[in-house]
Amino acid sequence: MENRPFNDTSYEQYLKELKIMGSRCKKCGALALPPRPICISCYSSEMEWFEFKGKGKLAAFTSISVAPPFMIQEGFGRNNPYLVGVVELEEGVKSVSRINGLDARKPDQIKVGMPLRADFVSKGEGPARKTSLVFKP
Amino acid sequence: MGRKRKLARGVAVVGGGLAKLGLFKDRNCKDFFAEAYEEMIGSVDKGFDPKDIDAVYVGNFTNDFFVRQAHWGPIIADLLGQVPKPITRTEGACASSALAFREGVLAIASGMYDMVLVGGLEQMSLCTTEEVAEGLGMAASPYEVATGYTFPAVFGAMATAYFAKYGATREALFNVTIKSHSNAPLNPKAQFPMSVRDFMNARIERCRKKGEPVPEWRDEKDFLSDPAANPSVAWPMHLFDCCPISDGAACLLLVGEDLARKFTDKPVYVTGIGQGSGYSLHAKEDLTTYEATRAAAKEAYEMSGLTPRDIQFAEVHDCFSIAEIVHMEDLGFVKPGEGHKAVADGMTRLDGPKPINTSGGLKCKGHPVGATGAAQLYEVWLQLRGEAGKRQVRNPNLRVGAAHNLGGTGGTCTFNILERR
Numbered sequence: 001m002e003n004r005p006f007n008d009t010s011y012e013q014y015l016k017e018l019k020i021m022g023s024r025c026k027k028c029g030a031l032a033l034p035p036r037p038i039c040i041s042c043y044s045s046e047m048e049w050f051e052f053k054g055k056g057k058l059a060a061f062t063s064i065s066v067a068p069p070f071m072i073q074e075g076f077g078r079n080n081p082y083l084v085g086v087v088e089l090e091e092g093v094k095s096v097s098r099i100n101g102l103d104a105r106k107p108d109q110i111k112v113g114m115p116l117r118a119d120f121v122s123k124g125e126g127p128a129r130k131t132s133l134v135f136k137p
Numbered sequence: 138m139g140r141k142r143k144l145a146r147g148v149a150v151v152g153g154g155l156a157k158l159g160l161f162k163d164r165n166c167k168d169f170f171a172e173a174y175e176e177m178i179g180s181v182d183k184g185f186d187p188k189d190i191d192a193v194y195v196g197n198f199t200n201d202f203f204v205r206q207a208h209w210g211p212i213i214a215d216l217l218g219q220v221p222k223p224i225t226r227t228e229g230a231c232a233s234s235a236l237a238f239r240e241g242v243l244a245i246a247s248g249m250y251d252m253v254l255v256g257g258l259e260q261m262s263l264c265t266t267e268e269v270a271e272g273l274g275m276a277a278s279p280y281e282v283a284t285g286y287t288f289p290a291v292f293g294a295m296a297t298a299y300f301a302k303y304g305a306t307r308e309a310l311f312n313v314t315i316k317s318h319s320n321a322p323l324n325p326k327a328q329f330p331m332s333v334r335d336f337m338n339a340r341i342e343r344c345r346k347k348g349e350p351v352p353e354w355r356d357e358k359d360f361l362s363d364p365a366a367n368p369s370v371a372w373p374m375h376l377f378d379c380c381p382i383s384d385g386a387a388c389l390l391l392v393g394e395d396l397a398r399k400f401t402d403k404p405v406y407v408t409g410i411g412q413g414s415g416y417s418l419h420a421k422e423d424l425t426t427y428e429a430t431r432a433a434a435k436e437a438y439e440m441s442g443l444t445p446r447d448i449q450f451a452e453v454h455d456c457f458s459i460a461e462i463v464h465m466e467d468l469g470f471v472k473p474g475e476g477h478k479a480v481a482d483g484m485t486r487l488d489g490p491k492p493i494n495t496s497g498g499l500k501c502k503g504h505p506v507g508a509t510g511a512a513q514l515y516e517v518w519l520q521l522r523g524e525a526g527k528r529q530v531r532n533p534n535l536r537v538g539a540a541h542n543l544g545g546t547g548g549t550c551t552f553n554i555l556e557r558r
Binding site: 008033034057059060061062063064067068069070071072076078081082084085086092093095096097098107108111112113127132 | 189218251267270271274278279280281282283284285286287290293294295296297298300301368369370373374417418419420421424450
């Protein structure tokens with residue numbers, strides 16, 4: 001398992017195992033989520049896996065009313081907006097994620113800086129099963 | 138490496154053209170480019186021989202998707218009778234034709250060519266709004282797209298981060314929209330040559346005709362606050378914060394600086410060019426700035442020897458209202474966090490100390506994505522020649538203007554400075 005390549009596919013596999021796994025540069029310690037094969041701080045290619053705790057705060061968000069086709073298929077749109085955000089994790093990296101458990105119809109009541117914690121949402125069965133990282137209060 | 142950059146040979150703009158922007162389902166990109174090219178030919182004061190064009194660079198974002206036709210280079214070369222000369226398509230999302238401009242400048246500066254035609258084109262009208270959103274979304278980051286982000290959503294998220302950091306509200310966005318829409322009626326090429334007040338009156342008129350209750354708004358800001366008139370797209374981005382879907386083309390004729398006076402007595406010189414790259418949202422250190430814009434600006438300012446204070450007016454990439462505010466800060470026109478105040482104070486109005494988006498900007502002029510970079514440079518060139526008609530910046534010493542173009546969600550940004558001498 002530790003031999004997985006530091007790429008998006010491995011990141012998604014780990015999500016299916018309900019783990020938030022990123023990379024840590026063995027040389028300078030820089031963290032990345034999703035994992036990176038090359039450190040953008042010191043250019044080293046020596047990486048190790050690092051598990052994030054999934055605690056953070058809301059850095060930015062939006063409530064989307066005009067949705068892309070795949071979200072419309074899920075029932076979202078003008079009459080049913082949904083929230084996405086940028087979450088800054090305790091460890092210092094950020095993640096773009098869906099935000100659940102808050103009212104997308106009242107975006108003016110949502111506060112940047114509020115604490116959030118990770119959750120995993122799975123869809124589909126068998127090989128088509130996909131797990132997404134989401135955040136909620 | 139780290140050294141200050143300069144062009145080995147100076148470059149001048151001696152002609153320009155812009156097709157009327159809008160939705161033209163019964164025409165295609167060849168028609169748009171031909172329209173811009175015809176205007177460009179007429180604009181070269183002392184004339185030129187198209188045989189002397191050495192090469193062409195043409196920007197296009199994603200006609201591959203929008204009209205199912207890729208490889209627009211040779212189509213344009215054929216249109217203009219430039220076959221078999223080299224023509225190169227550049228792609229940098231919404232900054233595609235600013236990259237064509239940059240490649241053209243570099244090709245002349247290298248000594249390779251004397252005369253280069255640069256431009257851009259795009260047709261978006263043949264797609265539904267959802268298809269356009271999907272096509273544009275191809276230029277966002279894969280992480281954003283998979284999460285359900287749209288283009289407006291990326292800028293909406295940025296706006297919430299900006300509001301939280303600097304205490305601004307939606308009123309700051311209203312000020313940008315009202316300002317841009319007050320310039321638009323002065324631009325005959327604009328897709329929406331209407332002020333916000335014009336939109337209000339049109340809506341009232343429509344209600345009267347239909348016998349529906351006539352809405353009453355105190356002023357433009359009251360209108361923009363009304364969700365029935367200005368619905369949310371990706372909060373806080375509403376309809377009037379977002380640029381439209383557009384068709385169009387633009388082009389500029391570039392020559393070596395040493396040759397410029399053969400073609401015109403009013404050449405406009407390219408004194409600073411800049412380009413940078415940027416991270417997608419999750420990897421950005423600060424969600425209220427574009428590192429790509431800062432890098433592009435630094436390069437262009439250093440090359441020109443100018444400072445932000447010297448830029449008398451500019452076109453900046455206002456794909457969404459919040460973007461105009463952030464760009465002004467990244468370009469150094471104001472300090473970080475001061476952009477929203479500068480707009481409120483009237484700094485960016487046509488009659489203000491630093492007019493921004495005299496054309497009406499992407500919001501009102503239109504945003505045919507692959508043509509936008511060239512269209513912005515056309516506006517700056519026209520203003521510097523004193524030929525911008527009713528929207529001419531009223532400064533008898535107008536000498537320095539600039540254009541800022543952003544591609545994707547900030548992955549590619551350019552900043553180019555033009556000067557009259």
